[in-house]
Amino acid sequence: MATQKLYAGVKLRETRARLGLTQKAFADRLGVSLPYLNQMENNHRPVSAAVVLALAGEFGLDVTELSAGDAERLVSDMREAMADPVFADGGTPPLADLRLAASNAPALARAFLELHRAYRQAHERLASLDEALGREGAQTVVSPWEEVRDFFHYCDNYIDAVDRAAERFSCPDGKRLDPILRASDALRARGVDVQFSNISELRAREGDRILISAHASRSTQAFQLLHQVALITQNELLEATLDLARFQSETSRAIAKIGLANYFAGAALLPYRAFLDAAQETRHDLERLADAFGASIEQVAHRLSTLQRPGAKGIPFFFVRVDQAGTITKRHSATRLQFARFGGACPLWNVHQAFETPTKFLRQLAETPDGVRYLCLARDVSKSGGSFTAPVRRYAICLGCEVSHARGLVYADDMELGNPRAYQPIGISCRICERKDCHQRSVPPLERRLRVDPNRRGMLPYDIA
Known part of the structure; x- marks a missing residue:
């Protein structure tokens, strides 16, 4: 399997700025030429193994930070935003373009997400005919809850x-x-x-x-x-x-x-x-x-x-909590798996089944459309109100990691980690999921054309081109 090249220009620039070094001084410390450093900082060249070692040895940098951070989150969030019907006429940019934007212009990517979030909120307020329609001078502002969640x-x-x-x-x-x-x-x-x-x-x-x-x-x-x-x-x-x-x-x-x-x-x-x-x-x-x-x-x-x-990281996990309607109420991922910002979680995920088996842990081997495989652990966490008349708050949580780390979990024992057929195909959001034959699909993917044949009917009333 080919090794994925590491482009981390933004991280290199941030590191150099934090150290207060010029490009010339930074290049000398890393043992590379000035033009080569300039190309790496602008993502025209990948970060070489020698530079990674120099960053760790010379500056004590946790090199996992080069490949971690905001890029995957930004790409996932932009893909979901671009799947909004408002962008349907213009088409969805290729995934490579989104990755380039997240790597080279993260501030611009975040500004786009802020704009899309403001648009969605305004659209929802107008659709529900709330106070924004009748209040003079009303302004569209970012939801405080969403702003804090994204922070x-x-x-x-x-x-x-x-x-x-x-x-x-x-x-x-x-x-x-x-x-x-x-x-x-x-x-x-x-x-x-x-x-x-x-x-x-x-x-x-x-x-x-x-x-x-x-x-x-x-x-x-x-x-x-x-x-x-x-x-x-x-x-x-x-x-x-x-x-x-x-x-x-x-x-x-x-x-x-x-x-x-x-x-x-x-x-x-x-x-x-x-x-x-x-x-x-x-x-x-x-x-x-x-x-x-x-x-x-x-x-x-x-x-x-x-x-x-930094310097003492544990296994990168994702964590999510959902309510009985499938709405995500808490979400975080230190893995490549990113959750939908709007709507619920994939119905094929075992977190939804946890409500049916109180106090029991459910294990699942899952694979996302990008081919990454995960070990998922789900459990209900219902909370009593303390009396017969008090309402019971019902939630389910899911904790998971990529299978490369699964041996560090007791829950992986006796599971067929090496068997491809043991993995359940899951997605993030139906709007951006690329699977063509999912029997639980709620809406068609906005990135694909549809074929509709009135004389044939399969699991879905349409075929995805």
Whole structure:
């Protein structure tokens, strides 16, 4: 199999700018000529193996960052956006062109996605005849929720400064402390009293008193306390991170602050190095990890997908949570698999079946249209409301990795990883999926022509050319 060439011009330029070096000085340090460096930075030539080694040896760069990052996410998001009917007359650009744009002009690609997102929101508001039709001076703005979601998405769902601060908090002397006791002591040191009470909410703050639901699980109680620790003891760090993000509205900033506090809470409950070591030792057994750290299955699965610290990365996982309607409510991928920004997940994915088998793990070997194969692990994570009359929140999660990493998971044992017939074909979104014979297709792909024969009927009322 031919080795894929590595084009990383943007990453090279970013690295050089961060080091404050001229092209001449950077080329000398890498041991290449100035014209050759210029060609690599403009993606006219791939990054050679010698340059990769020089980057690691001379500058200590985590070379996995060269091939990771935003490019695959941008390509996936642009493909989905270009499949919108508004672009139907102009045709869809070739995949090679989209990759070129993502590599050479990522800022322009993001601007295009922002424009498309604003268009979709305006279209949906007009279609539903909401307040935008009648309100004078109404403006189309980016949804705060989507803006924050994309912020974490393009940060690789790893915020280094917040992650390290959480680790220092939970392991002050290199040893992990009980999260509830540690959080309670830290809050009381700031003059905030912690009480466990019979309240309907998970958490409530009244002046200098924080009330935590006594009916919640211990993992939830710990998370809620650590969330407050983040807001009270780490406020300057959170605000500095928000300043760098430059959100478009105060609403977005407020939502993002809650997200950063949640990130701190998860990272403190499952501190990076201790959790990474335990994950490798248990071969990523979610139940053993949840028991060892006093966390929930969902917290453990989500945390596994964030282990992307430079120089100490874990297995690159994807993580997704869906509701009963199939709508994605949480998504992150450190793999080549990217999720649809709009709509639901592929119905052939095992995450949908998890609702039918409560408390059981479902394993699936899956293959996407690009030929990449994955091990997928799905489970329901329904959450009781705490009483007979309270509603039950029903979700399912899926955690997965490429099969090249599957041997590091206990869930891969006894599976036929080398058997091509064992892999279920899945997609990302029907609008951009290239499969012609999928029996679960909901809409035809917008990138292909259709043939309709009224005298013949197969699985679909049309054939895909």
